Amino acid sequence: MTPRTTDWWRHAAIYQVYPRSFADGNGDGIGDLAGVRSRLDYLRRLGIEAVWFSPWYLSPMADAGYDVTDFRQIDPRFGTLAEAEKLIDEAHQYGIRVIVDIVPNHVSDEHAWFTAARNAAPGSPERDLFWFRDGRGEQGELPPNEWQSIFGGPAWTRVPDGQWYLHLFAPEQPDLNWRNPLVRDEYEDVLRFWFDRGVDGIRVDSAAMCSKDPALPDYDHTVFPDPHPYVDLDENHDIYRGWRAVADSYPDQRALIGEVWLADPARFARYLRADELHTAFNFDFLGCGWDAPALRVCIDRTLAAHTEVEAPSTWVLSNHDVTRHVTRYGRPDTSTAAGIRQYNPVVDEDLGRRRARAAALLTMALPGAVYIYQGEELGLPEVEDIPADRRDDPIYHRTQGRDPGRDGCRVPLPWDESTESYGFSPAGAERPWLPQPTSWARLNAAAQESDPTSVLRLYRSALALRATESALRDSPMNWLDAPEEVLAFTRGDDFTCMINLSGAAMPLPRDGAVLVSSQPLSDGLLPPDTGVWLRTVRAVPGAVPGRRVLMPAADRAPAPGNVGEGARRAAVPANSPVGGAG
Numbered sequence: 073m074t075p076r077t078t079d080w081w082r083h084a085a086i087y088q089v090y091p092r093s094f095a096d097g098n099g100d101g102i103g104d105l106a107g108v109r110s111r112l113d114y115l116r117r118l119g120i121e122a123v124w125f126s127p128w129y130l131s132p133m134a135d136a137g138y139d140v141t142d143f144r145q146i147d148p149r150f151g152t153l154a155e156a157e158k159l160i161d162e163a164h165q166y167g168i169r170v171i172v173d174i175v176p177n178h179v180s181d182e183h184a185w186f187t188a189a190r191n192a193a194p195g196s197p198e199r200d201l202f203w204f205r206d207g208r209g210e211q212g213e214l215p216p217n218e219w220q221s222i223f224g225g226p227a228w229t230r231v232p233d234g235q236w237y238l239h240l241f242a243p244e245q246p247d248l249n250w251r252n253p254l255v256r257d258e259y260e261d262v263l264r265f266w267f268d269r270g271v272d273g274i275r276v277d278s279a280a281m282c283s284k285d286p287a288l289p290d291y292d293h294t295v296f297p298d299p300h301p302y303v304d305l306d307e308n309h310d311i312y313r314g315w316r317a318v319a320d321s322y323p324d325q326r327a328l329i330g331e332v333w334l335a336d337p338a339r340f341a342r343y344l345r346a347d348e349l350h351t352a353f354n355f356d357f358l359g360c361g362w363d364a365p366a367l368r369v370c371i372d373r374t375l376a377a378h379t380e381v382e383a384p385s386t387w388v389l390s391n392h393d394v395t396r397h398v399t400r401y402g403r404p405d406t407s408t409a410a411g412i413r414q415y416n417p418v419v420d421e422d423l424g425r426r427r428a429r430a431a432a433l434l435t436m437a438l439p440g441a442v443y444i445y446q447g448e449e450l451g452l453p454e455v456e457d458i459p460a461d462r463r464d465d466p467i468y469h470r471t472q473g474r475d476p477g478r479d480g481c482r483v484p485l486p487w488d489e490s491t492e493s494y495g496f497s498p499a500g501a502e503r504p505w506l507p508q509p510t511s512w513a514r515l516n517a518a519a520q521e522s523d524p525t526s527v528l529r530l531y532r533s534a535l536a537l538r539a540t541e542s543a544l545r546d547s548p549m550n551w552l553d554a555p556e557e558v559l560a561f562t563r564g565d566d567f568t569c570m571i572n573l574s575g576a577a578m579p580l581p582r583d584g585a586v587l588v589s590s591q592p593l594s595d596g597l598l599p600p601d602t603g604v605w606l607r608t609v610r611a612v613p614g615a616v617p618g619r620r621v622l623m624p625a626a627d628r629a630p631a632p633g634n635v636g637e638g639a640r641r642a643a644v645p646a647n648s649p650v651g652g653a654g
């Protein structure tokens with residue numbers, strides 16, 4: 073068993089498994105728990121410390137499992153509860169903590185509560201668990217208000233007796249009424265159900281959306297209203313105080329991790345106060361373009377907001393809801409301002425992957441926890457040419473394809489060359505639930521395993537270093553003076569991270585011994601779109617943090633080799649000026 077005595081959630085490297093697409097054990101073309109169990113050693117060798125599983129519960133899969141029929145049962149496509157329990161134990165034996173995904177905003181329309189509510193009369197206690205309302209118009213033929221579903225179309229669906237129910241997502245995902253105490257009790261019980269089975273953390277889906285203004289007022293959709301009728305209501309905090317009390321009732325560390333999409337960092341940080349969630353995903357960072365000044369601002373803003381509430385920052389580049397960052401970084405506009413998902417034929421995949429490699433070293437060197445979305449360690453791009461009739465995401469279908477949806481980041485992983493599905497399923501299996509591009513043959517994990525220059529090997533090296541560098545765990549970061557297009561900072565006395573986002577090679581500090589770099593280095597230069605971790609000499613006592621200067625390349629010795637397994641600690645010249653006060 074993993075000792076659970078430290079605040080692991082403050083600095084862990086956490087890997088997101090999307091169970092449907094990770095590995096298929098039984099050959100039906102859908103990933104499952106047997107598949108995950110067979111790959112735990114891969115995760116251990118990758119060097120991650122925790123796994124977050126996207127929902128694995130009983131579900132009709134109208135939204136790929138985010139429509140839950142029963143939080144206490146595993147969907148038979150994935151396996152059984154007994155298998156989930158085994159998986160949790162096995163993961164712990166490998167030193168890997170387990171995080172499960174809980175969806176409080178809504179349940180499936182097949183959940184027992186909703187079936188009962190649909191069959192009950194208007195005004196009944198069963199209907200009070202959801203948001204049932206009469207419609208507008210003479211016959212109640214118009215929805216109760218103009219709210220739109222996040223997945224496209226109206227946020228209301230009518231039931232046969234004429235009432236309407238609210239669903240901020242798909243119609244198969246009716247929103248719960250969190251003012252009803254039964255809802256609170258039930259979810260706290262679900263948390264206990266999984267904590268009792270040993271899970272170390274809960275990822276809280278759509279965490280800022282649970283509470284609604286009961287007046288259900290219309291609002292102007294062209295501006296973000298303040299207050300918003302269903303985003304970030306103060307009542308949410310009360311819900312998570314209750315959840316925190318549940319988590320804290322366990323003697324060891326159980327963490328709550330929120331999916332909180334809010335533009336205002338101060339509002340975001342309120343979810344991370346000492347008696348609420350432990351951490352939340354950093355979508356501000358995820359949405360930031362490949363642009364050094366913008367990233368610097370984003371990192372500072374993140375750290376400032378978190379410091380205020382003494383919560384650890386998180387660093388996220390991709391997940392199951394957004395275009396994979398290899399593709400995003402290969403686009404002419406790298407920020408998600410251009411649309412979190414977009415149709416854009418112009419993608420330079422090699423450039424995107426090169427930047428993604430550098431970005432990995434950036435995120436893993438920043439203070440806090442880091443999230444890795446399955447396949448990112450293989451440098452997988454978004455799959456943008458999935459035929460319409462193979463697409464599954466309700467976002468694609470409900471917008472009539474105007475939004476490409478999220479299937480492209482959910483394509484089953486390529487493991488090796490053993491089967492037609494690149495090892496995702498065993499031989500003779502059904503075809504994978506989403507088609508894999510043939511270009512993925514060369515990106516499979518086994519091939520990358522034997523290639524020291526692969527993305528996989530870079531991730532492993534960096535994660536191994538991250539786990540042993542105590543500065544990366546506890547020490548604050550200090551920016552170094554550097555050209556605008558270079559992000560350079562120290563952690564602790566002798567660790568420096570430098571990322572070059574400019575179009576030109578930049579000089580490396582002359583005392584730096586390379587621990588790991590995202591591309592080969594030569595002549596003491598850091599090429600464009602490249603990141604490096606360096607062992608630098610200790611700062612001179614009294615040095616002013618943030619004022620250390622990167623030295624020009626002249627008269628510096630060439631840096632030693634680059635991407636290697638583990639650190640290559642070359643001798644550091646004793647008299648190097650880097651690290652002195654600038």
Ligand code: GLC
Pocket residue numbers: 135138139175241277278331392393
């Ligand atoms: C979250 C999930 C997303 C899901 C939605 C509705 O944003 O990450 O995948 O569709 O909530 O549950």
Ligand code: CA
Pocket residue numbers: 096097098099100101102103104149
């Ligand atoms: Ca399967």
